[in-house]
Amino acid sequence: MIRDNKFFIENPYGRWVRDNLFSSSSSAFLTFFAGFMVIYSYRGIVGFILNPERMWTSVTYNMKLYMILAYPDEAMIRVWLSVGLALLLGGLSIGFYNSGKTISLGGIFQKLFTISAVIALLIALAPTNTNVIQNDGSIEVVEIIPQDVRMLILGPSLVLTLAFFFLKNIKIKSLFNTAKVNLTYCGLIIASLYFIKIPTISLDSSGERIIPDPFLPIASTTYIPWTILYVGMLIFFFIGSLLKNRDIKIMARLIPIGWFLCPLFIFSWIFKKPLVELNTVFSADIPSILVFGIIGFLIIRFSDNQSLGAYRTPINIGFLVLSVVVFLLPVVFIFKATMVLLLLLLVVSPAIATTKEGKRQLFIVWVVSLFVLTFLIRGASSDTMLVTPTGSIFGGFSLTWLLAIFGTYASFPLGLALALGRTSTLPVIRIICTGIIEIVRSVPYITWLFFASVMLTVFLPSGVEFNLIIRVLILTAFFSGAYFAEYIRGGLQSIPKGQYEAANAIGMNPFQRIFLVIVPQALRAIIPTLVGSVITSFKDSSLVAIIGLFDILRIGTSVIPAQSQPVAFIGRNLEQLVFLSFFFWVFTFVFSRRSMKFEKRLGLGER
Amino acid sequence: MSIIKTVDVKKWFGDFQALKGISMEVSEGEVLVICGPSGSGKSTFIRCINRLEQHQEGEIVVDGIELTNDLKNIEAIRSEVGMVFQSFNLFPHLTVMQNITLAPIWVRKKSRSESEEKAMELLERVGIPEQAQKFPGQLSGGQQQRVAIARALAMEPKIMLFDEPTSALDPEMIKEVLDAMKELAESGMTMIVVTHEMGFAKEVADRVMLFDDGLMVEENTPKEFFDNPKNERTKLFLSQIL
Numbered sequence: 001m002i003r004d005n006k007f008f009i010e011n012p013y014g015r016w017v018r019d020n021l022f023s024s025s026s027s028a029f030l031t032f033f034a035g036f037m038v039i040y041s042y043r044g045i046v047g048f049i050l051n052p053e054r055m056w057t058s059v060t061y062n063m064k065l066y067m068i069l070a071y072p073d074e075a076m077i078r079v080w081l082s083v084g085l086a087l088l089l090g091g092l093s094i095g096f097y098n099s100g101k102t103i104s105l106g107g108i109f110q111k112l113f114t115i116s117a118v119i120a121l122l123i124a125l126a127p128t129n130t131n132v133i134q135n136d137g138s139i140e141v142v143e144i145i146p147q148d149v150r151m152l153i154l155g156p157s158l159v160l161t162l163a164f165f166f167l168k169n170i171k172i173k174s175l176f177n178t179a180k181v182n183l184t185y186c187g188l189i190i191a192s193l194y195f196i197k198i199p200t201i202s203l204d205s206s207g208e209r210i211i212p213d214p215f216l217p218i219a220s221t222t223y224i225p226w227t228i229l230y231v232g233m234l235i236f237f238f239i240g241s242l243l244k245n246r247d248i249k250i251m252a253r254l255i256p257i258g259w260f261l262c263p264l265f266i267f268s269w270i271f272k273k274p275l276v277e278l279n280t281v282f283s284a285d286i287p288s289i290l291v292f293g294i295i296g297f298l299i300i301r302f303s304d305n306q307s308l309g310a311y312r313t314p315i316n317i318g319f320l321v322l323s324v325v326v327f328l329l330p331v332v333f334i335f336k337a338t339m340v341l342l343l344l345l346l347v348v349s350p351a352i353a354t355t356k357e358g359k360r361q362l363f364i365v366w367v368v369s370l371f372v373l374t375f376l377i378r379g380a381s382s383d384t385m386l387v388t389p390t391g392s393i394f395g396g397f398s399l400t401w402l403l404a405i406f407g408t409y410a411s412f413p414l415g416l417a418l419a420l421g422r423t424s425t426l427p428v429i430r431i432i433c434t435g436i437i438e439i440v441r442s443v444p445y446i447t448w449l450f451f452a453s454v455m456l457t458v459f460l461p462s463g464v465e466f467n468l469i470i471r472v473l474i475l476t477a478f479f480s481g482a483y484f485a486e487y488i489r490g491g492l493q494s495i496p497k498g499q500y501e502a503a504n505a506i507g508m509n510p511f512q513r514i515f516l517v518i519v520p521q522a523l524r525a526i527i528p529t530l531v532g533s534v535i536t537s538f539k540d541s542s543l544v545a546i547i548g549l550f551d552i553l554r555i556g557t558s559v560i561p562a563q564s565q566p567v568a569f570i571g572r573n574l575e576q577l578v579f580l581s582f583f584f585w586v587f588t589f590v591f592s593r594r595s596m597k598f599e600k601r602l603g604l605g606e607r
Numbered sequence: 608m609s610i611i612k613t614v615d616v617k618k619w620f621g622d623f624q625a626l627k628g629i630s631m632e633v634s635e636g637e638v639l640v641i642c643g644p645s646g647s648g649k650s651t652f653i654r655c656i657n658r659l660e661q662h663q664e665g666e667i668v669v670d671g672i673e674l675t676n677d678l679k680n681i682e683a684i685r686s687e688v689g690m691v692f693q694s695f696n697l698f699p700h701l702t703v704m705q706n707i708t709l710a711p712i713w714v715r716k717k718s719r720s721e722s723e724e725k726a727m728e729l730l731e732r733v734g735i736p737e738q739a740q741k742f743p744g745q746l747s748g749g750q751q752q753r754v755a756i757a758r759a760l761a762m763e764p765k766i767m768l769f770d771e772p773t774s775a776l777d778p779e780m781i782k783e784v785l786d787a788m789k790e791l792a793e794s795g796m797t798m799i800v801v802t803h804e805m806g807f808a809k810e811v812a813d814r815v816m817l818f819d820d821g822l823m824v825e826e827n828t829p830k831e832f833f834d835n836p837k838n839e840r841t842k843l844f845l846s847q848i849l
Contacts, residue, residue, distance in 0.1 A: 355716050501659050502696035506710035506762055507686030516709060520700050 047130040058569040069395025091233035095240020102175035113164035268379030403541035410477030415484025440482035453547035491522030616665035627821035643818035689759030697743040729757040749780030
């Protein structure tokens with residue numbers, strides 16, 4: 001028996017097996033049962049994927065369709081600029097934040113050991129044969145992994161596994177920079193784009209005849225841009241580490257701001273080619289910046305004026321009413337959006353603009369954000385010069401990405417505001433916020449989507465018209481905002497009363513108390529819930545298919561299976577669904593792993 | 608010159624009257640110890656002094672400012688009055704250093720470097736300068752309470768209120784907190800301390816008060832209070848506690 005066997009007592013690995021897999025007879029049964037289930041379903045999946053009936057070329061051939069739908073070919077450089085912006089920023093932040101962390105050689109071998117062991121296990125367990133149903137209904141057994149191929153992969157991976165197993169205990173002092181190791185992995189992946197070949201379809205120059213050699217490198221048409229971007233990322237990585245070594249502190253603030261603005265910038269200026277007329281710039285944008293710049297200056301200037309103290313509440317209410325009025329008036333959209341920013345300034349300035357230095361800094365921030373906001377809104381609200389057959393330049397993954405990022409971006413501040421409003425002591429604000437939350441949450445998301453597609457135009461003042469995507473974005477923001485608000489409210493309630501008292505006792509005003517003491521703790525407490533809801537909204541973005549938008553799922557389930565030209569993929573549903581589940585899984589998995597690390601880093605204070 | 612003056616302060620929680628008319632004065636530099644059975648209103652009373660609780664009748668004047676509903680007055684008084692709580696109430700998401708410098712930077716609008724210098728000074732004064740970069744959750748109860756004292760002192764208050772500062776501590780940690788408070792009293796700080804530590808009252812206090820059922824039943828010098836109590840209630844209290 002395992003319990004008494006010498007190996008399972010003395011050997012550390014044997015002991016692990018005994019303690020974790022066979023600690024009692026019932027756990028031994030569970031181990032066998034689970035092991036059987038895992039192997040059985042694994043063989044089923046591999047058999048399904050490698051079945052010669054499958055036409056995986058329908059996925060690989062349509063990769064561009066999946067990513068950007070019918071984005072015009074002549075503007076492809078804009079797509080690469082969008083991806084490039086994110087990657088370069090990524091390289092910069094890896095260089096800036098991670099340059100201190102190191103990993104030992106043993107640690108690297110430990111990882112390689114795990115990887116090669118998993119590969120060896122997977123290939124050893126893979127089935128040899130699979131059943132193929134013939135046209136006449138008979139079943140034919142087809143060999144999918146020949147024994148010699150299996151041996152060709154299994155042999156080297158077993159050798160490597162053994163080698164790494166002994167190498168991982170290596171005691172070499174030298175440490176490697178984690179960021180550089182990770183970038184090397186990225187480099188290997190980019191290099192593999194050149195030599196790993198997959199089945200696909202290539203057409204000759206006339207675009208009609210299929211060229212017979214179906215095996216091409218994974219990124220047969222895109223490896224040049226990927227390589228350029230990788231090199232750019234490396235360069236930015238070294239710039240980032242250089243800035244870190246020079247101890248340039250301002251970067252620690254600029255990089256998060258860059259990450260915040262990057263998707264907005266891509267959305268409004270790069271991915272679409274906005275049609276901006278100088279006329280509107282002079283008649284709307286510049287006057288808006290001037291007017292709001294002056295109003296902002298006055299607010300900052302007089303925010304700590306003693307003689308105005310008694311009028312503060314009426315002034316605030318006046319601005320609130322004014323902003324509602326501006327929202328209902330048929331003025332340019334930039335005015336309305338800036339009005340919201342102005343309300344924020346009104347709330348913030350009494351807390352910050354109390355010294356001359358504070359006023360000066362706040363005014364600079366105000367002017368810069370006016371320019372950034374105007375720039376982004378002008379880009380977003382202008383028509384695009386790109387012509388696409390579907391009418392929308394966003395489609396496929398770019399649409400999914402847009403909905404997920406902007407759903408989160410807009411709903412988070414909205415949710416925070418609603419949550420604070422619902423817990424406010426002012427009855428009017430509390431009732432309005434509670435009303436919004438309850439109404440939005442009590443109606444299903446699909447209903448809201450229909451509302452966005454057909455009814456929202458009826459409710460908006462005449463003359464105001466938004467693109468369907470913008471309408472969907474607005475409603476998504478409210479929908480997930482309402483859920484965020486309830487999560488955040490839960491977080492707020494978990495903060496003990498003593499924290500409020502302590503903040504009061506050191507003389508903080510309500511604004512400082514909320515944003516320096518209460519909200520940081522409340523958010524920390526609900527990070528797992530928030531991550532869950534971001535993942536949910538990423539997946540829920542597929543629902544926009546029902547109101548006529550082409551998201552990645554709709555392309556996979558209805559566009560590709562209907563293709564007949566130039567290659568017929570009619571009825572190829574299963575391949576698309578397998579690919580899409582894998583695709584969504586990769587994104588949500590990476591996201592939840594990152595958030596776990598983030599949680600760990602923030603959780604330090606809780607111990 | 609009295610720095611705190613209360614006249615006939617009354618306070619109700621619903622139907623329950625917690626304070627039934629407290630009139631007293633505290634002069635600058637004085638150390639006042641308030642003791643009494645639980646539920647006698649002593650904590651409620653000192654929490655009224657910086658408006659964590661609102662009194663309904665009577666008047667409270669702190670440093671020449673009367674406590675009314677005016678938010679400006681309340682904030683002004685709160686930045687002059689430091690408070691230390693029974694359950695520490697440190698901010699768990701900030702390091703010890705950030706806990707102490709938060710108010711000076713945001714409320715007093717001091718520069719970060721100046722506040723951090725001052726914070727290190729205070730941490731040395733309460734004897735834990737090496738803990739500056741740790742989070743409150745990594746410290747013992749006694750250390751946390753000393754950080755709380757340093758946090759209150761960082762605002763350079765004129766008055767310090769202590770609401771049962773040692774009640775939540777293990778016996779061996781009580782001494783380190785009391786030592787820090789003793790040092791503070793010797794430096795001339797005006798202090799009101801609600802406590803059951805009679806040793807501290809005997810040694811440090813200038814005056815001792817006994818609260819019972821929302822009323823102040825005895826007020827005396829520590830020597831008289833412990834050796835020669837006038838009130839029957841005081842005798843009973845002392846016989847139970849000593």
